[in-house]
Amino acid sequence: MSKRIAVLVSGGGTNLQALIDAQGRGELVNGRISAVISSTPDAFALERAKNAGIPGYVLPRRDFSDSRGYTAALTRLLRETVGADLVVMAGFMTILTEELFQAYPNAVINIHPSLIPSFCGVGCYGLHVHEKALEYGVKISGATVHFVTEECDAGPIILQKAAEVLPGDTPEVLQRRIMEQCEWKLLPQAVSLFCQDRLKVEGRAVRILDCL
Numbered sequence: 001m002s003k004r005i006a007v008l009v010s011g012g013g014t015n016l017q018a019l020i021d022a023q024g025r026g027e028l029v030n031g032r033i034s035a036v037i038s039s040t041p042d043a044f045a046l047e048r049a050k051n052a053g054i055p056g057y058v059l060p061r062r063d064f065s066d067s068r069g070y071t072a073a074l075t076r077l078l079r080e081t082v083g084a085d086l087v088v089m090a091g092f093m094t095i096l097t098e099e100l101f102q103a104y105p106n107a108v109i110n111i112h113p114s115l116i117p118s119f120c121g122v123g124c125y126g127l128h129v130h131e132k133a134l135e136y137g138v139k140i141s142g143a144t145v146h147f148v149t150e151e152c153d154a155g156p157i158i159l160q161k162a163a164e165v166l167p168g169d170t171p172e173v174l175q176r177r178i179m180e181q182c183e184w185k186l187l188p189q190a191v192s193l194f195c196q197d198r199l200k201v202e203g204r205a206v207r208i209l210d211c212l
Ligand code: GAR
Pocket: 010, 011, 012, 013, 014, 015, 016, 090, 091, 092, 111, 112, 113, 124, 125, 126, 129, 179, 183
């Protein structure tokens, strides 16, 4: 049966758009984007969902005093209203607690704009990641799609892809290159592999199974 995908967003939603476009091309094999949930009411990602005819929900982080309460409400929404099989964090800028990962073991995935374990962890998100990479002087960076566990950005890695850092790069220029060359390709690929049951977690590693 086709898997129901819920995409969590907070901002512009270009990774959500990459998923919507991949779905349009028939590249999310055995999966269907069933809901987009935003932690902010004014996220442009909600427009993208609306334009694609996907139900959008707003669960504002600011309505909750702590992560635990927020996670409980989000988990209820995912299980009871959306009936999600896979939860995708696509530019979702809110830390969640263990209740979600217990409800969805190895079924929450995140895209991070660096080659983990570089430039990741608490406080390292969005443009900050690229600022740190440039400050450090690395010659390559990239993106990682990984399963989400309680420890921030530390779950088993599904896919990674590298991009060059070029002389004169600003954080914005590097961000755009990594999105175009890495993120918008990797995330649909990882989602499609999950939906085909082709990801097997073995300790810290993820084995990609061949097509049946
Ligand atoms: C993306 O670069 C994504 O990898 C990053 O935020 C951006 C969101 O863009 N996520 C993180 O840093 C999570 N730690 P988008 O809203 O256009 O997809």
